[in-house]
Amino acid sequence: MSLLKRSVGRSPGDAMALALAEARAAAARGDVPVGALVLDPAGAVLAAAGNRVEADADPTAHAEILALRAAAARLGTPRLVGCTLVVTLEPCAMCAQAAALARVDRLVFGAYDPKGGGVEHGARVFERATCHHRPAVVGGVRESAAADLLRAFFRDRR
Numbered sequence: 001m002s003l004l005k006r007s008v009g010r011s012p013g014d015a016m017a018l019a020l021a022e023a024r025a026a027a028a029r030g031d032v033p034v035g036a037l038v039l040d041p042a043g044a045v046l047a048a049a050g051n052r053v054e055a056d057a058d059p060t061a062h063a064e065i066l067a068l069r070a071a072a073a074r075l076g077t078p079r080l081v082g083c084t085l086v087v088t089l090e091p092c093a094m095c096a097q098a099a100a101l102a103r104v105d106r107l108v109f110g111a112y113d114p115k116g117g118g119v120e121h122g123a124r125v126f127e128r129a130t131c132h133h134r135p136a137v138v139g140g141v142r143e144s145a146a147a148d149l150l151r152a153f154f155r156d157r158r
Contacts, residue, residue, distance in 0.1 A: 016145075033149045068085065084106040089109060109138075110147070
């Protein structure tokens, strides 16, 4: 069954399993293993992506950006009202701001990122007065699986 025809219902863990599959595919391409999904209000997958920074030689080709772009194109609107962004790693400031601009209702992420995160760490984008939309945030979903994947990727490169 095509990933885009799958429905993950309301379980963040089920959605994160699909995002982790995208992250593993990114690692196989030589990109940092981060995967993302955009779910419609009913829990169906609108878009899925893994990091493509190295593959596309594009510093903005983060999984979240690619998934948000694909979901917006599929719906024909830049605003993803009612949608959920699921990502394996706490989004950086760029991706957190993109989620705010897309007006996603909820952000679900796996591993926390004390060094580069922009939600719970670093810039804390949603806490800024200049942030016009603040999604509900759920962090730590399948955190160990996401963190283990990242640790293994970087360990193998050192």
